[in-house]
Amino acid sequence: MRNTRFTLVIRALPVRYARTSSQPDLLLAAGIGIAVSTMAWYPGNNPIALLALPAAWSRLRGRTAAFMLWATYYLSGARDIPIACERFFAGYHELDPPAAVALGMIVWLLQAVVLALPWTLLKPGLTASPRAHAWRAMLAALVVTVPPLGIIGWLSPLHVASTLYPGWRLAGMGLGMVALGTATMRRCAPEGWFVCAALAGLSACAHRREAPRLPPAGWLTVETALGRFDQSSYPSLYKRTTQIQSIARQAFASGATVVILPEEIAGLWRPAAALWWRADAERMRKAGQTLVIGMDLPVTIAPFRYTDSTVTIGAGRGRLDSRQPVPVALWRPGAPVSAVRGSLTQRYTVIAGRRAAISLCYEDLLWWPHWRTMLEQPDVVVSQSNGWFDADLALSRIQRQGIVSVARLAGVPLLRATNR
Numbered sequence: 001m002r003n004t005r006f007t008l009v010i011r012a013l014p015v016r017y018a019r020t021s022s023q024p025d026l027l028l029a030a031g032i033g034i035a036v037s038t039m040a041w042y043p044g045n046n047p048i049a050l051l052a053l054p055a056a057w058s059r060l061r062g063r064t065a066a067f068m069l070w071a072t073y074y075l076s077g078a079r080d081i082p083i084a085c086e087r088f089f090a091g092y093h094e095l096d097p098p099a100a101v102a103l104g105m106i107v108w109l110l111q112a113v114v115l116a117l118p119w120t121l122l123k124p125g126l127t128a129s130p131r132a133h134a135w136r137a138m139l140a141a142l143v144v145t146v147p148p149l150g151i152i153g154w155l156s157p158l159h160v161a162s163t164l165y166p167g168w169r170l171a172g173m174g175l176g177m178v179a180l181g182t183a184t185m186r187r188c189a190p191e192g193w194f195v196c197a198a199l200a201g202l203s204a205c206a207h208r209r210e211a212p213r214l215p216p217a218g219w220l221t222v223e224t225a226l227g228r229f230d231q232s233s234y235p236s237l238y239k240r241t242t243q244i245q246s247i248a249r250q251a252f253a254s255g256a257t258v259v260i261l262p263e264e265i266a267g268l269w270r271p272a273a274a275l276w277w278r279a280d281a282e283r284m285r286k287a288g289q290t291l292v293i294g295m296d297l298p299v300t301i302a303p304f305r306y307t308d309s310t311v312t313i314g315a316g317r318g319r320l321d322s323r324q325p326v327p328v329a330l331w332r333p334g335a336p337v338s339a340v341r342g343s344l345t346q347r348y349t350v351i352a353g354r355r356a357a358i359s360l361c362y363e364d365l366l367w368w369p370h371w372r373t374m375l376e377q378p379d380v381v382v383s384q385s386n387g388w389f390d391a392d393l394a395l396s397r398i399q400r401q402g403i404v405s406v407a408r409l410a411g412v413p414l415l416r417a418t419n420r
Contacts, residue, residue, distance in 0.1 A: 022061075025060060025061055025065040026064065026065055026068045028060075028065075029056070029065040029066070029068040029069040029072070030068050030069070030072040032052065032053075032056045032069055033053075033068070033069045033070065033071070033072030033073035033075075033076065034072050034073070034076045035052075036049050036050065036052050036053055037072075037073050037074075037076035037077040037155070038076065041077050041155065041394075041397075041398050041401060042394045042397035042398050042401065043394075043397075045401060047159045047160050047162065047163045047401075047405065048160060048163050048164070050157045050159060050160040050180075051160055051179065051180065051183045052183075053069065053070070053073060053157055054137040054141075054157070054180050054181070054183045055183040055184065056069055057069055057070070057119060057123065057137065057184065058133045058137070058183075058184035058185070058186055059186055061126060062123075063120050063121075063123045066119055066120050066123040067116050067117075067119070067120040070115065070116035070119045070120070071112045071113065071116040072112075073116075073155070074111060074112040074115045074116060074155060075108065075109075075112045077154070077155040077398065078108060078111060078112070078154065078155065078395075079108075079394065080390060080393040080394055080395040081104050081107055081108040081111070081395075082104030082105050082107075082108055083104070083390075083393060084389055084390045084393065084395055085101065085103050085104030085107065085329075086100040086101045086104055087100075087389035087390070088100070088329055088389045089103065089329075091228050091388075091389060092228075103328075107328060111152050114149060114152065115144050115149065115152065115153075115155075118139075118140045118143040118144055118149070119140045119144075122137075122139060122140045123136070124136055130184070130185045130186070130187065133181075133184035133185065133186070134181035134182065134184050134185065136184075137180055137181050137183075137184045138177050138178070138180060138181040141156070141157050141158055141177060141180050142177070144156060145158050145367050145368065146367075146368050147368060150366065150367070150368050151324060151327060152327065153365075153366050153367065153368070154365040154366065154398075154402070155365075155398075156366075156367055158173060158176055158177060158180070158367060159401075159402070160176050160179060160180065161173045161175065161176025161177070161179075161409055162176075162405040162406070162408040162409035163405075163408075164176055164179060164199075164203045164206070165202065165203060165206040165409070166206055166207065166210045166409060167206060167209065167210055167211075167408070167409070167410070167411030168206050168409070168411075169373070169374045169375070169377065169409060169410055169411065170374040170375055172206065172409050173367075173374060173409065175199065175202060175203075178195070179199050182195055182199060210411070211411075213407070213408075213411065213412055213413040213414070214413055215380060215413040215414075215415050216258070216352070216354055216379065216380060216413075218255070218256055218257035218258060218352075219256065219257070219258040219260070219352075219380070219415060220251050220256035220258065220259050220260070221259075221260045221382075221415045221416055221417040222247055222248075222259060222260065222261050222417055223262075223417065223418055223419075223420075224244075224247065224262055224265065224417075224418075224420070225419070225420050226243060226244075226265070226419055227388050227419075227420075228388045228389070229264070229265075229267045231267045231268060234272065237267065237270070237273065238272075238276065240266075240267065241266070241273060241276045241277070244261060244265055244266065244293070245276075245277070245280055247261070248261065248280070248291055248293075249280075252284070252287070252289050256289075257288065257289055257290065257352060258289075258290045258291075258292065258351055258352050259289070259290070259291050259292070260292040260382060260384065260415060261291070261292065261293045261294060261417055262294055262385060262386050262417045262418050262419035263294035263308065263310070263360050263361045263384035263385050263417075263419075264294045264295065264296060264308060264361075264386045265293060265294050265295070265419055266293055266294065267295065267296060268295070268296045268306065269295045269296065269297050269298070269311075273295075277313070281313045281314055284313065284314030284315060285314050285315050287315075288315045289314050289315055290312060290313075290314045290315045290316040290351055290352050291312070291313050291314045292310060292311075292312050292351060292356075292382065292384075293310070293311055293313065294308075294309070294310050294311075294360070294384045294386065295309060295310075295311055296308060296309070296339075297309050297311075297319075297321075299340055303335070303336050303337070303338070304336065304337045304338075305337075305339070306339055306340070307321040307322065307339065307340055307342060308321070308322040308325045308330060308339050308360055308361070309321045309322065309342075309360075310349070310358050310360060310382075310384055312349065312351055315352070316350070316351055316352060318349040318351065319349070320342065320346055320349045320358045320360075321340075321341075321342025321346065322341070322342055322360040322361070322362070322363060323341055323342050323343070323344055323346070323363060323369040324341060324362060324363055324366060324369055325339035325340075325341065325360075325362065326361065330362075344369070344371070347372075348372070348376075348378050349382075351382075354378075354379040354380055355378045355379045355380075356378060356379065356380050356381070356382045357370065357372065357378040357380070357381045357382070358381075358382045358383075358384065359381065359382070359383045359384070359403050359406070360384055360385075361384065361385045361386060361387075361399075364383055364385065364399045364400070364402045364406075365398070365399055365402045366402075367406070370406050370410075373406065373410045373412075374409070374410065377410060377411065377412060378410065378412055379412065380412055380413050380415060381406060381407040381410060381412055381413070381414045381415070382414075382415050382416075382417075383403045383414065383415070383416040383417070384416075384417050384418075385399065385416070385417070385418040385419070386418070386419045387399070387418055387419065387420055388419055388420055391418075391420030392420075396418075396420075400416065403416065
């Protein structure tokens, strides 16, 4: 009798609660997540595939399947985190290799759980209206893109906006979000077809108006292969300084008027470094040449705080501090040593009369540090990165795809300097 009553209660439950994710559903969700990650990011490099995520999310039964979809997507896309952690922390002798790999595994699993949670919690029942699916998908996409979760907001589905609406900046991002919401519709009413047709027509218009994005004449980015910077002694500091001075001189000798070097290539800026660069800076100033160089600038001594910055020397003067140094590796609030975040209100850096939207390394993977680029069109996007620990990994290609997406949505040329 008791079992009969239990069965009757289960049958009386609403369909949206009685249905749960079966094993085939979970396997299907995992397969879609991995497939979309592969198609959208390296090696696929086809962000339009990101529309398949909200489409599958709205059709899967149960929140467990929704979690599986998004968790596998983030796990697949961020697959290099354990290796990058091992190389970074072991390279700086902060952790031994096994401990660095263990830390990387924790970060890798945790980021997938955190970024999948909004999609899981906002997953509506199958009987929910198309509008409910659409606005919940758009809200989830926004939550994982802006802080606080946006601090690790890589692989955002909003990158589909740059593929659909290149050059349309904030309007393009808004339309991209609507496209994500529209992809959730399982039963398309007449007004739904109208929205789809309008989005497709606007996308065709954006592509037709897309113009070639040519970098400013005389600007040159330098790809270096100097590896990790050993700053433990003055001889190693002087050796690195002479190396990058030689690289800069050769670049200017080729006819460049603006030379861009990678992020943190000069290391921590000490009084000795300023002295070693004084003669070169004066020579560049007189010749009308500008050097854009990445370095760390001290802020406080105890606890030691610094900014991951890009500095303009020579004919121009300027500085921009990273708005989001890479968490765990550089940005460690409460630790004895940590980078600090620069202000989000920093203006464009003016280089040789051009407004440059600068992206420093980890910022290439995010959207929110580039909010000004979506509102005020710069003349050029400049990306500086120091990927000595991940140059041969998919992570470096995905990072490049991220900043290419930002520049394409802004409709401006991209110049990128990296060190490996």
